[in-house]
Amino acid sequence: MTDVSLGIPQMPAPDYPADVRARLESDAREVIARYPGSRSALLPLLHLVQSEDGHVTRTGIRFCAEMLGLTTAEVTAVSTFYTMYRRKPSGDYQVGVCTNTLCAVMGGDAIFDELKQHLGVGNDETTEDGKVTLEHIECNAACDFAPVVMVNWEFFDNQTPESARQLVDDLIAGREVRPTRGAPLCTYKETARILAGFPDTREGAVEASGGAGPASLAGLRLHRGEAPARVVGQRAESPTDTGDASVEDGE
Amino acid sequence: MTVEPAEKLLAPVLSAFWDDPRSWTLETYRRHDGYQALSKAFAMAPDDVIAYVKDSGLRGRGGAGFPTGMKWQFIPQGDGKPHYLVVNADESEPGTCKDIPLLFANPHSLIEGMIIACYAIRSHHAFIYLRGETVPVLRRLHEAVREAYAAGYLGTNIQGSGFDLELTVHAGAGAYICGEETALLDSLEGRRGQPRLRPPFPAVEGLYACPTVVNNVESIASVPAILQRGKDWFKSMGSEKSPGFTLYSLSGHVARPGQYEGPLGITLRQLLDMGGGMRPGHRLKFWTPGGSSTPMFTDEHLDVPLDYEGVGAAGSMLGTKALQCFDETTCVVRAVTRWTEFYAHESCGKCTPCREGTYWLVQLLRDIEAGKGHISDLDKLNDIADNINGKSFCALGDGAAAPIFSSLKYFREEYEEHIERKGCPFDPARSTAWADKYRTEAHA
Ligand SMILES: Cc1cc2nc3c(=O)[nH]c(=O)nc-3n(C[C@H](O)[C@H](O)[C@H](O)COP(=O)(O)O)c2cc1C
Ligand code: SF4
Ligand code: FES
Numbered sequence: 001m002t003d004v005s006l007g008i009p010q011m012p013a014p015d016y017p018a019d020v021r022a023r024l025e026s027d028a029r030e031v032i033a034r035y036p037g038s039r040s041a042l043l044p045l046l047h048l049v050q051s052e053d054g055h056v057t058r059t060g061i062r063f064c065a066e067m068l069g070l071t072t073a074e075v076t077a078v079s080t081f082y083t084m085y086r087r088k089p090s091g092d093y094q095v096g097v098c099t100n101t102l103c104a105v106m107g108g109d110a111i112f113d114e115l116k117q118h119l120g121v122g123n124d125e126t127t128e129d130g131k132v133t134l135e136h137i138e139c140n141a142a143c144d145f146a147p148v149v150m151v152n153w154e155f156f157d158n159q160t161p162e163s164a165r166q167l168v169d170d171l172i173a174g175r176e177v178r179p180t181r182g183a184p185l186c187t188y189k190e191t192a193r194i195l196a197g198f199p200d201t202r203e204g205a206v207e208a209s210g211g212a213g214p215a216s217l218a219g220l221r222l223h224r225g226e227a228p229a230r231v232v233g234q235r236a237e238s239p240t241d242t243g244d245a246s247v248e249d250g251e
Numbered sequence: 252m253t254v255e256p257a258e259k260l261l262a263p264v265l266s267a268f269w270d271d272p273r274s275w276t277l278e279t280y281r282r283h284d285g286y287q288a289l290s291k292a293f294a295m296a297p298d299d300v301i302a303y304v305k306d307s308g309l310r311g312r313g314g315a316g317f318p319t320g321m322k323w324q325f326i327p328q329g330d331g332k333p334h335y336l337v338v339n340a341d342e343s344e345p346g347t348c349k350d351i352p353l354l355f356a357n358p359h360s361l362i363e364g365m366i367i368a369c370y371a372i373r374s375h376h377a378f379i380y381l382r383g384e385t386v387p388v389l390r391r392l393h394e395a396v397r398e399a400y401a402a403g404y405l406g407t408n409i410q411g412s413g414f415d416l417e418l419t420v421h422a423g424a425g426a427y428i429c430g431e432e433t434a435l436l437d438s439l440e441g442r443r444g445q446p447r448l449r450p451p452f453p454a455v456e457g458l459y460a461c462p463t464v465v466n467n468v469e470s471i472a473s474v475p476a477i478l479q480r481g482k483d484w485f486k487s488m489g490s491e492k493s494p495g496f497t498l499y500s501l502s503g504h505v506a507r508p509g510q511y512e513g514p515l516g517i518t519l520r521q522l523l524d525m526g527g528g529m530r531p532g533h534r535l536k537f538w539t540p541g542g543s544s545t546p547m548f549t550d551e552h553l554d555v556p557l558d559y560e561g562v563g564a565a566g567s568m569l570g571t572k573a574l575q576c577f578d579e580t581t582c583v584v585r586a587v588t589r590w591t592e593f594y595a596h597e598s599c600g601k602c603t604p605c606r607e608g609t610y611w612l613v614q615l616l617r618d619i620e621a622g623k624g625h626i627s628d629l630d631k632l633n634d635i636a637d638n639i640n641g642k643s644f645c646a647l648g649d650g651a652a653a654p655i656f657s658s659l660k661y662f663r664e665e666y667e668e669h670i671e672r673k674g675c676p677f678d679p680a681r682s683t684a685w686a687d688k689y690r691t692e693a694h695a
Pocket of ligand 1: 310312342427429466468
């Protein structure tokens with residue numbers, strides 16, 4: 001935790017209100033039943049409490065501990081190890097800009113700088129309206145779509161500073177935003193529930209954005225003798241479109 | 252252009268129908284011979300399935316290239332303990348981007364492979380440990396598993412075989428180290444993801460101290476095709492020691508980044524030929540053959556066969572076949588600094604060489620990049636990397652040393668230039684995906 005401990009023992013965390021507790025307990029039992037050993041349910045349960053609170057609260061930690069017969073210290077030790085568990089209240093939309101080497105070089109650094117300036121927040125900070133939390137993230141297994149931005153862990157591929165700015169403006173204005181790969185955005189809490197192992201039941205969520213993304217099909221299309229897919233500017237509003245670079249042979 | 256069109260070298264297998272509008276569904280998978288290999292497997296004795304996969308020569312696609320059939324054979328049989336299969340879908344090695352598109356477009360190939368693998372090793376509960384940061388893939392895995400249960404491919408008495416299997420999809424929570432197989436097992440048991448001492452190996456004491464196979468997504472997803480089309484077909488591709496097909500992931504300053512599935516042993520030159528080369532007007536400067544943990548190559552290595560032996564002989568590792576290509580606009584010091592920051596951030600802290608070493612590497616590299624370095628820092632970098640490499644508890648440490656050693660080997664002058672000029676000689680704006688677009692527009 002970020003606060004400095006002064007050696008004063010904290011009071012035990014309050015429990016959830018009875019109705020919330022009952023609902024979460026029933027979900028937790030379903031999760032625990034999936035594993036031969038109950039403790040395996042801890043990561044999903046931490047996702048579950050984030051789906052309730054938006055971050056891992058002391059109440060959430062107490063809940064996990066009680067469900068699994070662990071101490072709150074044991075649960076805290078686990079929750080602080082993993083970057084997806086938030087330690088403080090955050091926005092409805094987590095905007096993560098990949099700044100690992102490949103994306104950074106391809107423009108991720110510029111996108112991150114642009115968003116920091118545009119939103120007036122730093123890394124891991126939330127806009128005043130509580131809508132957007134900005135973060136830089138590590139390689140998200142989408143390097144062939146670089147530079148990549150994730151919003152609530154849905155893919156926004158081939159971004160530019162302009163497209164990313166438009167994206168956060170849309171989020172803040174409450175306009176519908178569709179990822180290049182993934183389903184129409186839900187809130188961070190709803191995402192956390194899917195991560196806890198509860199399938200997304202929204203109509204069309206699984207099929208949204210179609211089969212594979214364009215870059216994933218590069219080799220297949222070539223093998224078939226088809227024209228290559230466009231690699232940039234998949235978002236409708238995106239200003240860039242480099243079109244077809246296939247005739248050039250840089251080698 | 253080569254005489255024989257380079258794209259003829261490609262052999263899409265796992266990716267063969269990714270362009271189908273509903274490629275991820277059971278219906279599409281079945282239309283492409285899906286779940287037929289399973290019937291073949293059920294007609295064989297479990298030990299024969301293991302022997303068949305071993306004979307095919309399939310090697311692990313998670314980085315180390317360990318023979319898959321041999322790994323299955325290590326599981327003690329008749330020991331009275333439950334056995335587990337855990338599929339490693341943590342895909343977090345920088346540059347690596349094959350399992351995630353594979354699962355997004357064709358999750359049933361993994362599920363069918365898992366059923367076959369579990370039948371072979373006599374496991375009745377299997378897990379997919381998926382990195383949590385890829386919710387679109389999680390959605391499709393949930394759906395694919397639901398479809399597989401509904402169709403009787405999972406659950407009890409699968410397809411009348413008498414074989415039972417439960418499959419649990421488990422989302423991780425953001426930690427690169429959980430891709431390391433023993434850390435993954437600790438994480439799956441609800442603990443901090445820190446590597447375990449080996450021996451005992453997971454095959455003897457893995458999940459819940461029971462015999463466990465941990466395999467990469469692509470390894471397991473390749474199994475149905477091997478059974479369906481035969482091991483001889485599989486061995487007709489690649490080389491004797493590196494047989495078969497695989498997914499190569501081309502990224503960076505190339506004209507057409509993406510997934511290219513073909514026989515092992517293709518070269519980067521061939522891949523670039525078919526991928527339209529580097530972006531127009533630029534040349535290749537450095538690249539990784541298999542993610543950031545594999546020592547980097549330069550344009551001298553364009554003709555290295557991209558298989559386990561070929562890349563090894565040239566001084567690197569095939570790794571995950573993540574071909575991150577950087578052109579001459581890219582600062583090598585910047586690239587290595589960023590990767591090293593990643594390793595320092597992801598170091599689990601269990602052992603001193605990696606925890607402390609990666610920290611000090613970052614301090615030195617940041618100074619050099621900012622023009623505040625000294626020439627003596629270069630030997631210090633080498634020294635620290637040397638104290639991490641081979642002396643750490645797990646392979647994350649070795650991976651952290653790889654970019655340091657290899658960049659100093661090929662680009663020492665570039666480090667020196669940063670120090671002498673007291674700054675970085677590169678303009679990062681020129682490396683961006685849109686740099687040339689704006690320049691051409693301005694001149695149009
Ligand atoms: C730091 C680190 C991260 C790793 N990440 C992954 C990963 O994300 N996916 C993977 O399959 N293997 C990863 N591995 C390799 C695994 O430890 C293991 O070798 C692999 O899952 C075995 O599968 P295979 O035999 O099918 O290749 C990683 C290893 C290390 C040291
Ligand atoms: S090498 Fe690094 S990641 Fe591996 S055990 Fe040591 S500290 Fe942890
Ligand atoms: S470096 Fe950004 S997705 Fe891989």
